[in-house]
Amino acid sequence: MTLITYVLADGTRRDVDVEVGSSVMEGARENDIPGIVADCGGACACSTCHVYVDRDWIDKLPVPDAIEQDMIEFAWQPEASRSRLTCQLRVRDDLEGLIVHIPERQN
Incomplete structure (x- = not known):
């Protein structure tokens, strides 16, 4: 198990x-x-699992592939450097303490 913080x-x-x-x-x-x-x-x-990755974690995650990047464009208020789709983030041991911020709404 890996601890993930959802804000x-x-x-x-x-x-x-x-x-x-x-x-x-x-x-x-x-x-x-x-x-x-x-x-x-x-x-x-879709983009209904969109989050903003906490700035301290951005460089610790794999770069989003082209499909994820395309879907992020449909998210509510995407941020180029921080927006990710949580369906594409696989939990690993080294992600212990990962923090993701959930937007006000999903598109």
Whole structure:
């Protein structure tokens, strides 16, 4: 298990242990984290699991592929350097303490 911190739009922090190998989106859904809609179920076919990665973690994550980058364009208020889709972030041991900020809404 890896500890992931989900920061809700109102600033509330939810610390959750997420199984290694699953996605950050699956961790949110399994733990009833509000704001992660995940309409496509993790197929990278929507942007409803969009988050802003905490600045301290940006360089520790793999670069988003072209498909994810395309989908991020449809997210609500994307930020080029911080926006990611949680369905594309696989949980690893070295992501212990990862912090993601959930936007006010999802498109």
